[in-house]
Amino acid sequence: MVQDLEAGMFVSDLDxxxxxxxxxxxxxxxxxxxxxxxxxxxxxxxxxDVSEARQPKALPDSKQPIFGRRAKQKGRNEIQLPxxxxxxxxxYSRETPLNKEIKTSRKLLDDAEMALQRLFDTIRHEGVAxxxxxxxxxxxxxxxxxxxxxALLWLSRIREHDDxxxxxxxxxxxxxxxxxxxxxxxxxxxxxxxxxxxxxxxxKCYLPKALLEQEGRMSSEEYAEYRQYVSRGVAALxxxxxSRAVLSVVQSHRERHNGSGFPEGVRGDRIxxxxxxxxxxxxxxxxxxxxGVAEPMTPAKAVAMLYEMRNIEFxxxxxEGFIRAIGIYPTGSLVELSDGRRGIVMSHSPERRLWxxxxxxxxxxxxxxxxxxxxxxxxxxEQRMADESLTVRECLPNGTKDLxxxxxxxxxxxxxxxxxxxxxx
Numbered sequence: 001m002v003q004d005l006e007a008g009m010f011v012s013d014l015d016x017x018x019x020x021x022x023x024x025x026x027x028x029x030x031x032x033x034x035x036x037x038x039x040x041x042x043x044x045x046x047x048x049d050v051s052e053a054r055q056p057k058a059l060p061d062s063k064q065p066i067f068g069r070r071a072k073q074k075g076r077n078e079i080q081l082p083x084x085x086x087x088x089x090x091x092y093s094r095e096t097p098l099n100k101e102i103k104t105s106r107k108l109l110d111d112a113e114m115a116l117q118r119l120f121d122t123i124r125h126e127g128v129a130x131x132x133x134x135x136x137x138x139x140x141x142x143x144x145x146x147x148x149x150x151a152l153l154w155l156s157r158i159r160e161h162d163d164x165x166x167x168x169x170x171x172x173x174x175x176x177x178x179x180x181x182x183x184x185x186x187x188x189x190x191x192x193x194x195x196x197x198x199x200x201x202x203x204k205c206y207l208p209k210a211l212l213e214q215e216g217r218m219s220s221e222e223y224a225e226y227r228q229y230v231s232r233g234v235a236a237l238x239x240x241x242x243s244r245a246v247l248s249v250v251q252s253h254r255e256r257h258n259g260s261g262f263p264e265g266v267r268g269d270r271i272x273x274x275x276x277x278x279x280x281x282x283x284x285x286x287x288x289x290x291x292g293v294a295e296p297m298t299p300a301k302a303v304a305m306l307y308e309m310r311n312i313e314f315x316x317x318x319x320e321g322f323i324r325a326i327g328i329y330p331t332g333s334l335v336e337l338s339d340g341r342r343g344i345v346m347s348h349s350p351e352r353r354l355w356x357x358x359x360x361x362x363x364x365x366x367x368x369x370x371x372x373x374x375x376x377x378x379x380x381x382e383q384r385m386a387d388e389s390l391t392v393r394e395c396l397p398n399g400t401k402d403l404x405x406x407x408x409x410x411x412x413x414x415x416x417x418x419x420x421x422x423x424x425x
Contacts, residue, residue: 002040005030005048011039013047029308078311079258079268084318086273089184094148098347099409101151105144109155112137113166116198120165123236124205131199131240138173138194142187145177150331150347153178157332157398158344158405164291165201165212168282171289173197175326176281182325183277189245193274196249199242200278203233215291227262230254245274253278256313268315280306280314280322288398299326299333300395328353334396334403338389340364342396343372344405352378354392361403372408 005011009030030036039046096104115133123129144152152174173194180193204212207229211222218226234251252266252275259267261279271279287302297305303323310316327348329335335358336342343360355377362368381389396403 002036002043002046005036005039005046007032009048011046011048014039014043031308077258080311081268081315084183084273084315084321086184088186090186091184092146092181096147098148098150098154101144101148102154105140105151105155108137108140108144108152109159109170112141112170112198113163116166116169117163119199120202120205123202129202129236129240131195131237131242134198135191135195138191138198141173141194142177142190145174145181145190146187149178149181149325153326153331154346165204167289168285168291169198169201171285172200172278172282174281175284175322176278179281179322179325180274180277183321185277189274192243192245193249193277195242196246196253196274197278197281199237199246200233200250200253200282201229202236202250203229203231205236206232213292216293227254230263245272248272249274249278251275253282255279257315258312260313276315276318277322280318283313284322284326295397298395298397299330300328303328303330324350327356329356329392329395334398334400336393336396337375338391338393340366340393342366342400342403343375344403346374349378355381356392358392359405359408361405361408366402368402368404368407 007030011030112134115137119129119131119134141152156171156174176197177190177194180190185193207226211218211226214222215226230251230253234247237247237250249272252264252271255261255264255266255271255275256279257267257271257276259265284302284306287297287305288299290296303326306314306319307323310319327345329345329348331345331347333345334342335345335356337358337360341360341364342362343358345356346359348356357374357376357378360369360373360375375390377390377392381391
């Protein structure tokens with residue numbers, strides 16, 4: 001029964017479908033009595049996975065949640081705010097199928113990287129920055145995300161980038177735009193958000209390359225110098241005719257809900273909404289694609305980490321909105337299915353968050369297939385019993401051997417290098 005739950009227990013299933021509850025993530029740890037009360041308002045009983053349970057610890061009240069060592073660090077107390085208020089939110093529909101939008105937008109990321117490279121080179125040489133090409137790229141990115149949010153996610157995840165800063169800027173913008181679309185931001189705000197994300201790393205032009213290569217492994221003195229990239233970026237863009245909203249994203253994308261961010265250390269509702277969205281997108285990208293890390297965190301683990309950071313580094317309903325927007329297994333995530341086959345997530349269903357649409361690229365023994373196969377797990381499992389269902393066993397690190405989605409058509413058809421395709425061309 002729900003009232004028997006204790007902090008540290010892992011809730012694996014409910015007495016009703018997950019999408020009929022406000023919980024954005026299927027399977028989570030009980031942090032406090034607030035979580036128990038929230039569950040009791042929707043469920044009479046839940047299932048607990050004993051193997052996932054954490055060592056129970058005393059929780060006198062909801063102000064002392066279990067978050068591991070990170071939660072115990074100075075300045076990481078929870079901060080409660082009223083729900084996000086989106087004025088006149090827009091409800092978007094998917095206007096184009098995924099494969100069509102991918103074809104339409106395939107060149108977009110190449111153009112975006114080129115525009116960013118030219119802008120950064122100009123700033124490095126102390127020239128006057130012309131942000132108009134980047135603004136036009138942003139407009140095209142917003143249009144694509146509005147039509148079909150999974151296309152740019154797919155392209156950004158399977159694409160190789162020449163420079164880490166450009167990749168980080170681009171992917172941050174894509175995550176943020178997908179989240180902003182889900183929150184109902186209008187297209188004007190999405191354009192401000194996207195442009196701010198693309199320009200957010202400009203200040204790193206002024207930092208030594210050796211320092212940037214140590215990102216994540218810096219001494220306190222090096223980190224103090226690194227933090228200056230935000231204010232230096234704002235200064236470089238101050239006379240470029242950008243809107244206040246765009247500059248606020250550049251200025252505040254590294255601020256955090258609990259005041260632990262930089263450069264000002266502001267907290268809560270003093271952080272502009274667009275900067276909050278940019279911040280969570282930038283943080284998520286840094287988890288799954290950090291600089292110089294051989295085996296980055298899988299998207300599923302990054303989602304779980306974000307969920308545990310709600311109301312600490314990021315506002316709770318923003319975290320939940322971000323997870324609903326990208327899914328438990330975001331588009332582009334490499335996964336292994338319960339039968340051993342491996343593939344890549346193409347899209348997810350809000351109603352069945354643990355059953356995404358997967359392009360399978362290997363057999364049960366992990367041998368690469370000549371022809372990929374698309375399986376919609378939600379449809380596949382619709383009429384099957386639980387012991388017959390096909391599920392995601394685990395999320396795999398990016399770069400896992402023999403999982404190269406660029407070899408296949410996004411429709412799951414023949415390998416691009418197959419003989420029949422060459423002959424038919």
